[in-house]
Amino acid sequence: MEKLKTTARFQLSESGNNRIVKFYSPLFYILFFLLLFLNSLTGIAQNENPMIKTVKLGNATFQLIQEYGDINDDILFLNVHEDEHTSIETVHEYAKSTPVHFVRIAHAKTRRLEFELKGKAYSVDPNRIFTRKGRKNTLKDGGKFSFKAAKEVRIFSEYILEYLNDKSVIVAMHNNTDVNYTIKSYLPGGDESENTAEVYVNPDMDADDFIYTTVKSYFDEFKKMGINVILQDNEKYVNDGSLSVYCGQNGINYINIEAQKGHFDEQLKLIEATMTILQNTRN
Ligand SMILES: [Zn+2]
Numbered sequence: 001m002e003k004l005k006t007t008a009r010f011q012l013s014e015s016g017n018n019r020i021v022k023f024y025s026p027l028f029y030i031l032f033f034l035l036l037f038l039n040s041l042t043g044i045a046q047n048e049n050p051m052i053k054t055v056k057l058g059n060a061t062f063q064l065i066q067e068y069g070d071i072n073d074d075i076l077f078l079n080v081h082e083d084e085h086t087s088i089e090t091v092h093e094y095a096k097s098t099p100v101h102f103v104r105i106a107h108a109k110t111r112r113l114e115f116e117l118k119g120k121a122y123s124v125d126p127n128r129i130f131t132r133k134g135r136k137n138t139l140k141d142g143g144k145f146s147f148k149a150a151k152e153v154r155i156f157s158e159y160i161l162e163y164l165n166d167k168s169v170i171v172a173m174h175n176n177t178d179v180n181y182t183i184k185s186y187l188p189g190g191d192e193s194e195n196t197a198e199v200y201v202n203p204d205m206d207a208d209d210f211i212y213t214t215v216k217s218y219f220d221e222f223k224k225m226g227i228n229v230i231l232q233d234n235e236k237y238v239n240d241g242s243l244s245v246y247c248g249q250n251g252i253n254y255i256n257i258e259a260q261k262g263h264f265d266e267q268l269k270l271i272e273a274t275m276t277i278l279q280n281t282r283n
Contacts, residue, residue, distance in 0.1 A: 050065045050066055050067040050068075051065075051066040051071075052064070052065050052066070053066070053159070055156060055159045057113060057115045057152055057153065057156045058115030058116050058117035058122065058149070058152055059115060059116045059117070060107070060113070060114065060115035060116070061107075062105055062106070062107045062113065062156070063105070063106040063107065064103060064104075064105060064106075064159060064160065064163075065103065065104050065105075065106050066101070066102070066103050066163070067092075067095070067101075067102045067103075067104075068095045068099045068100055068101060068102050069095070069099035069100050069101040069102070070099075070101070071101060072166075073100065073101035074166070074167055074168040074169070075100065075101065075167065075168065075169050075171060075275075075278060076101050076102075076103060076163055076164060076167040076169070076170050076171065077091050077100050077101065077102040077103070077171045077173060078102075078103050078104070078160075078163070078170060078171065078172050078173065078243070079091070079102070079103075079104040079105070079172075079173045079174075080104070080105050080126040080127050080160070080172070080243070081111050081126065081127065081174060081175075082104065082105060082106060082107060082108075082109050082110065082111070083109055083110055083111045084111075084173070084174055084175035084261065085175070085261070086175050086259060086261050086262055086263060086264055086267055087173035087174055087175045087257070087259070087267060088104060088173065089264060090173070090259075090264060090267040090268045090271055091173055091271065093264075093268055094268060094271045094272070094275075098275065103160075103163045105126055105160070111125065111126075112124060112125055112126075112142065113125075113126050113156075115152075117146070117148060117149050117152060118148070120144060120146070120149075121143070121144065122139060122142055122143075122144055122146075122149045122153075123139075123142030123143060124138045124139055124142055124153055125138045125141070125142075126160075127172075127174075127241075127242045127243060128141075128240055128241040128242060129153050129154075129156065129157040129241055130157055130161070130241050130242065130243055130245065130246035131239055131240075131241040131245060131246060131249075132150075132154075132241075133239045133240075133241060134239065134240050134241010134242065134245070135150045135153045135154060135157070135241055136150060137240070137241065138241060139153065161246075164252060167252075168253060168282075169215075169252075169253040169254070169255060169278060170243065170247060170252060170253065170254045170255070171255045171256075171257060171271075171274060172243055172244070172254065172255070172256040172257070173256075173257055173267075174256055174257070174258045174259075175258070175259055175260065175261040175263075175267075176208055176258060176259075176260055176261070177260070177261050181208075182207035182208050182210075183199065183201055183207050183208075183210040183228045183230060184201070184207050186199045186212075186230045187199055187201070192230075194233075194236065194237070194238050195230075195232055195233055195236075195237045195238055196230055196231070196232070196233055197216075197231040197232060197233040197234070198216075198219060198230070198231040199229070199230050199231070200219070200222070200223040200227075200228065200229050200230075201228055202226050202227065202228050204226075205226075205227070205228050206260065206263065206266065207228070208258075208259065208260035208263065209228060209258070209259045209260060209263055209266045209267070209270065210227075210228035210229060210230065210258050210259075211227055211228065211229040211230070211255060211256065211257060211258070211270065211274070212229075212230045212232065212244060212255075212256040212258060213229065213230070213231060213232065213254060213255045213256070214231075214232045214234055214244060214247050214248045214252070214253065214254040215231075215253050215254070215255070216231060217281060218253070218255060218277060218281070219231040221277040221280070221281065222273070222277065225273055225277075227270070227273055232244055232248055232254075234248040234249075244256060255274055257270045257271060257274060
């Protein structure tokens with residue numbers, strides 16, 4: 001205690017009057033511990049209360065929910081399809097033991113984002129809005145295209161992309177239900193083969209559960225672990241406006257953890273494997 005007092009006196013006496021310092025010493029400790037206490041309170045608040053940003057798209061209001069961990073974490077977990085519950089639940093489960101930075105779009109619990117602009121209805125797939133071509137195609141798929149709507153969607157996409165700033169890797173969380181969409185879609189002759197640089201299929205693993213990445217070194221690590229994995233062809237991909245295409249174009253490290261809806265344990269294991277690889281490649 002005596003030593004601490006001396007330190008306090010020394011630090012404060014540099015700025016001037018020694019008597020004032022002695023007088024305020026107990027107050028200094030009280031303030032110091034109060035600050036520590038308040039700091040710990042803020043820490044808890046950050047983890048338990050998500051930060052919510054409200055964003056307009058046409059007449060509709062969407063929430064961008066930011067949960068867990070320090071907002072400066074360099075790994076960003078992202079979910080854009082609110083109906084893919086398993087992918088959201090597995091991040092929540094994983095975050096109980098290891099806090100992660102998780103951002104997701106919340107609105108009507110549907111895959112597509114619906115909105116009206118000047119009395120006309122539009123709809124987009126939020127994983128098709130990150131390039132101009134993607135926005136045009138997804139608006140058309142949703143029934144209607146206009147330049148004004150495309151501009152609104154671009155502005156909305158930029159709100160999501162802001163969360164990518166200063167991150168070293170983006171981990172997108174998805175679930176599939178379509179029986180035709182599996183890792184086999186990426187093999188030669190499959191629907192997605194044009195996007196593929198390399199594929200590794202573990203025949204013992206469910207073909208609906210796999211990793212899709214833009215980074216060759218991650219691909220190699222997943223393959224070593226015997227995990228189904230696809231490496232995106234970052235030059236010859238189909239520009240569908242998905243986040244993987246955006247990340248490929250912009251040199252951003254991207255991993256998509258894809259699992260069949262309901263494959264909770266499988267998807268949780270894929271998160272664990274991903275974090276192991278990211279920790280190993282960082283050192
Ligand atoms: Zn999805």
